[in-house]
Amino acid sequence: VGNPNSGKTTLYNYASGSKEHVGNYAGVTVDSKRSVFKHRGYTFNIVDLPGTYSVSAYNPEELYVRRYILNSMPDIIINVIDASNIERNLYLTTELIDMDVKVIIALNMYDELEKRGDKLNYDFLGKLMGIPIVPTVSSKGKGIKTLFNKVIEVFENTEESSRHIHINYGHEAEKSISRIQEAIRLEKTITDKFSSRFYAIKLLEKDKGAFETLSQYDNYNIIKAVTEQEIARLEKNTGDDSETYIADAKYGFINGALKETLVKKTARQKSYTITEKIDKYLTNKYLSFPFFLLFLWIMFQSTFSLGAYPMEWIEKLVEFTASLMTHIIPEGFFRDMIVDGIIDGVGGVIVFLPNIMILFFFISLMEDTGYMARVAFIMDKLMHFIGLHGKSFIPLIMGFGCNVPAIMATRTIKSRSDRLITMMIVPFMSCSARLPVYILIAGAVFPKNAGNVIFTLYLAGIVLSIVFAILFKTALFKKKEFPFVMELPPYRKPTIRVSISHMWDKAMQYLKKMGGIILIASIIIWLLGYFPRNGKQITNEIKSNISLTTGTKTSQLENSYIGKIGKIIEPVIRPLGFDWKMGVSLISGFAAKEIVVSTMGVLYQADDNQDGIEGSLTNKLQNQVYIEGKYIGQKVFTPLVAYTFLLFVLIYVPCIAVITAVKRESGSWKWAVFQAVYTTAAAWVVSFLVFQIGTLFIR
Numbered sequence: 001v002g003n004p005n006s007g008k009t010t011l012y013n014y015a016s017g018s019k020e021h022v023g024n025y026a027g028v029t030v031d032s033k034r035s036v037f038k039h040r041g042y043t044f045n046i047v048d049l050p051g052t053y054s055v056s057a058y059n060p061e062e063l064y065v066r067r068y069i070l071n072s073m074p075d076i077i078i079n080v081i082d083a084s085n086i087e088r089n090l091y092l093t094t095e096l097i098d099m100d101v102k103v104i105i106a107l108n109m110y111d112e113l114e115k116r117g118d119k120l121n122y123d124f125l126g127k128l129m130g131i132p133i134v135p136t137v138s139s140k141g142k143g144i145k146t147l148f149n150k151v152i153e154v155f156e157n158t159e160e161s162s163r164h165i166h167i168n169y170g171h172e173a174e175k176s177i178s179r180i181q182e183a184i185r186l187e188k189t190i191t192d193k194f195s196s197r198f199y200a201i202k203l204l205e206k207d208k209g210a211f212e213t214l215s216q217y218d219n220y221n222i223i224k225a226v227t228e229q230e231i232a233r234l235e236k237n238t239g240d241d242s243e244t245y246i247a248d249a250k251y252g253f254i255n256g257a258l259k260e261t262l263v264k265k266t267a268r269q270k271s272y273t274i275t276e277k278i279d280k281y282l283t284n285k286y287l288s289f290p291f292f293l294l295f296l297w298i299m300f301q302s303t304f305s306l307g308a309y310p311m312e313w314i315e316k317l318v319e320f321t322a323s324l325m326t327h328i329i330p331e332g333f334f335r336d337m338i339v340d341g342i343i344d345g346v347g348g349v350i351v352f353l354p355n356i357m358i359l360f361f362f363i364s365l366m367e368d369t370g371y372m373a374r375v376a377f378i379m380d381k382l383m384h385f386i387g388l389h390g391k392s393f394i395p396l397i398m399g400f401g402c403n404v405p406a407i408m409a410t411r412t413i414k415s416r417s418d419r420l421i422t423m424m425i426v427p428f429m430s431c432s433a434r435l436p437v438y439i440l441i442a443g444a445v446f447p448k449n450a451g452n453v454i455f456t457l458y459l460a461g462i463v464l465s466i467v468f469a470i471l472f473k474t475a476l477f478k479k480k481e482f483p484f485v486m487e488l489p490p491y492r493k494p495t496i497r498v499s500i501s502h503m504w505d506k507a508m509q510y511l512k513k514m515g516g517i518i519l520i521a522s523i524i525i526w527l528l529g530y531f532p533r534n535g536k537q538i539t540n541e542i543k544s545n546i547s548l549t550t551g552t553k554t555s556q557l558e559n560s561y562i563g564k565i566g567k568i569i570e571p572v573i574r575p576l577g578f579d580w581k582m583g584v585s586l587i588s589g590f591a592a593k594e595i596v597v598s599t600m601g602v603l604y605q606a607d608d609n610q611d612g613i614e615g616s617l618t619n620k621l622q623n624q625v626y627i628e629g630k631y632i633g634q635k636v637f638t639p640l641v642a643y644t645f646l647l648f649v650l651i652y653v654p655c656i657a658v659i660t661a662v663k664r665e666s667g668s669w670k671w672a673v674f675q676a677v678y679t680t681a682a683a684w685v686v687s688f689l690v691f692q693i694g695t696l697f698i699r
């Protein structure tokens, strides 16, 4: 099989010694010709099929080829490719890959490629696609023997690069594909004959032939319903026709594979596509990385500065709710719980909703425009340098959103060791749940440079992930693995509607988290701080009197359960410059990173020793001073302490959801526990060094 004019008939004639008519125009071969010949003790039944650009069942040729492949089930398919037009020819190849049939590529017209001075690393391209490639010049009979020797190797399963790969159609489409596959698999007899993945993809392409073929089966109605649902979902989420979307993904695969293997001698002068024009800069050897950093920087700057305004409004609303509750609920346990527990806790976190939405708006923008895939491509080289493949970069980037789906996305990495290493380093990609902590602390302590401070944290995370990847690769795993294609899809205009809906989904998720785990954690922290009660309750009036003479008085909070827990962990975190409340906040952050903030909200708001300070949590943090010990009177959140604390939050154990995801994906608790322990140890060591060395210089 192959495109028209790729030289199929010429190859067929040479191999079989027959004299079919060859022509320099499409459609010469209208039906199939067959002949028989012997080679190395094998009898070959070779069939010359009509030329097609794809097997989408639009015209008689395509339909013929597709039926032939699916019904006659040839042992091996020789895909004849015109080497002077590889991109377009490989489209059909991607469909053969989907069909999960044994393929070998005759890279025909290789003379033309050489004449032009282009260089193709066809061995590597074959390894990437899992299809052995043999260069041929059919018109001169060159390479044909080698081709059929390879055919025998593939048939006997002794060929090294031959394997079945999955083309990655992107996160959303892959979800649709597996759902449709499930529907198809309800009927076992279908998958005996055809690859369910191929049909799922064809159905997503709205391919009439696929619907027709499947309509003979009992589960057709289910298949049809699921397909329609998935097409609608995909089109809504991508803002694109599902057919176009799949085709783009296929070209993304082809472009990615060729970018790594094909060097054209002279760049074509004529008509650069927009994608090529943009790529000249964005994937340029020297500029790509600075550009990526610039985009990240813009993202975190705007996340902080644009978010500041709506954040203020929500802050006001939270304050208003608190004072409203203070007025309408009678004094006592219940009011304290609502105001000091729930509102201080959940309210402290909810103010960051706008920031989260802005962050996801940017992430979705980068994904939709195709820039994210480019970043992965740029990173491929760097990833190879640290012993991983560019494929690992996609989960890593997803980690900026949330580490849990990122851990799940490591499924696309075939190599187990690469997958494990990627899982281990994903948490260094600072997830959006940590952002509230950064914004709170950086905003309070570095109000002028908060955006930059946050940016450095993200960079620190990236650097750490590199360090640990190299460490793991050299210490734990050393095996070499198969290469994979990095997709390089074209740039698209982002659709604002899609970005908005993405943002909205994330906002809803965030709010749900507020109403769930963060609410519960706030109440627990508050309860632990409320009990046991002091013998004599200090009322508000006397409290303001004794606040002048504080210093020796220990407060309700410090005598509470949480205070006692805090005292226990204090020795461990003292060398890092943290007070016990930070320690408790860090521990509670294991449940979810936003809880670091809600716990701080409850603890710093509740402390009756710091009564002079009014207003928002930011204010409280800025003016928090030590009331005892050797730092008495000094500020708790100095710039050094604050930055050390942020580093600790960045590095230490990811939340429980990530740990369980690692357990699930790696198949054992071993890796999950290892991750929890090593990240926390790393956090402590880094924080210790930064704080101790920092104190030498900053006095």
Ligand code: GDP
Pocket (backbone or CB within 6 Å): 002, 003, 004, 005, 006, 007, 008, 009, 010, 011, 021, 022, 023, 024, 025, 026, 027, 028, 029, 051, 108, 109, 110, 111, 112, 136, 137, 138, 139, 140
């Ligand atoms: P088909 O449509 O795929 O069957 O292609 P044909 O076998 O009819 O070949 C189309 C044209 O390409 C013919 O003029 C062949 O002589 C020419 N051709 C086939 N193979 C090669 C090759 O390897 N190199 C060159 N330069 N021309 C070739």
Ligand code: MG
Pocket (backbone or CB within 6 Å): 008, 009, 010, 022, 023, 028, 029
């Ligand atoms: Mg022909």
